[in-house]
Amino acid sequence: MLNDLLNQETVQLTDATDLSWETAIRLAAKPLVANGSVTEQYVNSMIDVVNDQGPYINIGDHIALAHTRPENGSNRISLALLKTNHDIALVNQYHPITLWFVLSAVDSESHLEVIKQLMTLLTNEATVKQLMAASSAEDLLTIIHSRNE
């Protein structure tokens, strides 16, 4: 499932140095808005919850998982990944992020398999190291797909 959701369209990499955390989330979610998985409202809501609740989407060292409730504009289960070659501070300097995942769900249950697979990927330190070092979107995809078959 992870292999279907993370594909050439939804995985991106940028060298930009001037991104804010808001623009990083917008950029990461762009392919999902473009293919109709989520609405613009969903993207705004992901940013609003961080503004309201703080940087809790910083799920691990240099990794963020942006998401919000399905009713805020999610049309289907989707996942996207943006790697920013330069760390971006999520809200403050204590939360530098390199890997920006965006997740959308449609209810509380049906996306749990995706979360499971994502966790298998991210709890593997060697894989995370490789992802952090990837220099192209193709590299990211190769790493993800070879670890998760």
Next chain:
Amino acid sequence: MKILAVCQSGLGSSFMVQMNVQQILKDENVDVDANDITVDHSDVGSATADSADYFFVESTLADALGSIPKERIVLLKSLIDKKETAEHVNYVLDNENIAHD
């Protein structure tokens, strides 16, 4: 004994923590049935002091659990660092006098 993983939306991160805790209990050879241990996940808004014995939460969300006694809240710096989660799970097991590896 019930462990509840909590996150803002109750959709993603809390389930990750739940899965990690369950895996660690297995790794530590804890008899979950004999010790009546359950692990679940929920959003921060529905978590009350009665909903579990221990609450695992990402550390920046600690304030949202204000009504729950501090000694029952476990703050996680990383949700995907199994070593960190394992330390916390072992602390809880020791606290409850539950045998583990």
